[in-house]
Amino acid sequence: MDNHFKNKLLHKKNEELLQGGGQARQQKQRASGKALARARIDALVDKDSFTECLRFVTGEAAILGDGVIIGYATIMGRLVCLYAQDFTVCGGTVGKKHAEKIVTILEMAVKLKAPLIGLIDSGGARIQEGVEALHGYGQIFRKQVQYSGVIPQLSVILGPCAGGAVYSPALTDVIFMVEKISHMFVTGPKVLAAVTGSDVDMESLGGARMHATQSGNVHVTAKNEAALFKEVRAFLSYMPTGKEIPCHKHMDKVASLAHVLPINEMSVYDVREVIQLLADRQSFMELSSCFARNLVTGFIRLNEQTVGVVANNPKHLAGGIDVDASDKCARFVRFCDCYRIPLLVLEDVCGFIPGTEQEQRGLIRHGAKVIYAFAEATVPKITVILRKAYGGAFVALNSKALGADFVFSWPTAEMAVMGADGAKSVINTESRETEDTPVPTAFLAAEKGIIDDIIEPETTRARLIDAYAVLACKKIAAYPHGNMPL
CATH class of the missing domain: 3.90.226.10 (2-enoyl-CoA Hydratase; Chain A, domain 1)
Known part of the structure; x- marks a missing residue:
């Protein structure tokens, strides 16, 4: 494999990363009123401050990134670590490599004494990977508990969060949800109907309003993603500040x-x-x-x-x-x-x-x-x-x-x-x-x-x-x- 080909391969893989789960799924995501994972990161953090980590990791789904983007950035000049699940890739479900990436960014956040923000949009555990997917969730839970009180942990629910996956945000310090788009429940409406015969809609079972007014699981809600990100930034402004890093990028090339x-x-x-x-x-x-x-x-x-x-x-x-x-x-x-x-x-x-x-x-x-x-x-x-x-x-x-x-x-x-x-x-x-x-x-x-x-x-x-x-x-x-x- 000559060097020219390898350089072309890098550019090709970078383009592949931006495609996520493909154009059709990306269009469907936008049509549902939800932004794409990378666009969400850009909307939340300071301009040009995000640096992606482990971007080429590939799990059993054979898709670059395995459905989650991790990295670090600044928000109002303050260093943060974050992950964003990509619903266009296998429904944002968590597999072995997906979980390992989240664990990695958790560990980095503690190392850097930075808040950890999770942008959650996931169908839960990846059924195709079976018990390994569940094991991955267990690894995430353990790290979240170990680091509780050590760094601020924020969960921003931007779509579904179902099954055992709900215990990840439940272990964090603060939960944010978008009204009429975010849903969080242990058992979904279809399964409930099949098992218990009860007929309940998504909003009543696990919508933002229900959690804000009845379950008490959610701390902040907003009408859309942009308004919710504004609330996230406002929350961070009240947190004790650690060391700050320059918000500008050094783009000088040699x-x-x-x-x-x-x-x-x-x-x-x-x-x-x-x-x-x-x-x-x-x-x-x-x-x-x-x-x-x-x-x-x-x-x-x-x-x-x-x-x-x-x-x-x-x-x-x-x-x-x-x-x-x-x-x-x-x-x-x-x-x-x-x-x-x-x-x-x-x-x-x-x-x-x-x-x-x-x-x-x-x-x-x-x-x-x-x-x-x-x-x-x-x-x-x-x-x-x-x-x-x-x-x-x-x-x-x-x-x-x-x-x-x-x-x-x-x-x-x-x-x-x-x-x-x-x-x-x-x-x-x-x-x-x-x-x-x-x-x-x-x-x-x-x-x-x-x-x-x-x-x-x-x-x-x-x-x-x-x-x-x-x-x-x-x-x-x-x-x-x-x-x-x-």
């Missing part, structure tokens, strides 16, 4: 980043060129430049904020990690964590360097230090995968599994247990004569939620500035550990 990688994927380059392009002008200060040159460590300023950089350098040993690079990396990461300096990892790694000499020197023990350092660090941590990330090195270098706050990838990057050529030599292809070996692209990792987003190289600087601004709200351990020599 065009030369699009051409910094060699066309030939086997060719080497000096990663310090990438660092210089991302950093504020003349702000890069490299440390230990003559030791373990396959790994670059140092400081940059990014929009005048100090950031510690760890980067594989393909110019030396193909950027692989050996014993010395492990020690260099781990010590630098722990230093930054001690003194509250955010971390940035620029990853282009073939793996840990194999061989008798490295094994005898204790590569396993030294490599474990890298894993320990990143997993232990509480400062803001972001990874950008530039070209490839293979094997245990993919996990060790600040992966989502180890607690990275954000993992971004350039469109042409690959992530796998090993490269395609190596995989072909290991997998028994005799039984798979008609199958092609899957290409380990960034898109596959994004569909699984293992990376947060795929970004164009020229937008990387702007995206990093935005992400670090958000992570300024992250809770950092006061005195996490000492800076043990490694």
Whole structure:
């Protein structure tokens, strides 16, 4: 898969995301008096402030996003996290991946000490996924209870909310509903009629007026979505404020980043060129430049904020990690964590360097230090995968599994247990004569939620500035550990 094709694929998938469940379902949504999920987000938050997370995650329905949009934004300059269910995708029903995305944004909200807003428009649990869908709801409930009283949790009902799904808003602090459009009940009218023989309409059973006047479940109602969003914003204005982030986007592009990688994927380059392009002008200060040159460590300023950089350098040993690079990396990461300096990892790694000499020197023990350092660090941590990330090195270098706050990838990057050529030599292809070996692209990792987003190289600087601004709200351990020599 050539790089031109991968770039085209990114644009195609972005267009696919905007389609949701398709034009016919989107038109039906509008005809019913309801806005589309993305339009709702735009109407609620400050202009151009929303950043989507895990947008390429794909569940069993094989639709990008799996029916829920998650991310962060500002409302009147205040940082918020939110999710919006897309009724045009499987009726907004909750499946395994859908639930995992909601859990992710809940965890991010707590990490950033930001209110969590749920824009709910869902038919409930996804029947096709059976007990896994119910398990997903259980995971959401548990997180909501754990974080109750820790962050404000708001539920904005903008359509149906039925069955076990109703207990999610019931666990939150405040519920908002649109009159004559929002409905919330444990058992719907059709099932009630079949089971009990009673004939009741949607409004009487679970409409906004009933809940506002009889059940007491809803706290605020409004005649339409626009009026309801105004009420949400007004409510937030009474909440104690945390740290604020700039409401403007840094849209400055660095065009030369699009051409910094060699066309030939086997060719080497000096990663310090990438660092210089991302950093504020003349702000890069490299440390230990003559030791373990396959790994670059140092400081940059990014929009005048100090950031510690760890980067594989393909110019030396193909950027692989050996014993010395492990020690260099781990010590630098722990230093930054001690003194509250955010971390940035620029990853282009073939793996840990194999061989008798490295094994005898204790590569396993030294490599474990890298894993320990990143997993232990509480400062803001972001990874950008530039070209490839293979094997245990993919996990060790600040992966989502180890607690990275954000993992971004350039469109042409690959992530796998090993490269395609190596995989072909290991997998028994005799039984798979008609199958092609899957290409380990960034898109596959994004569909699984293992990376947060795929970004164009020229937008990387702007995206990093935005992400670090958000992570300024992250809770950092006061005195996490000492800076043990490694």
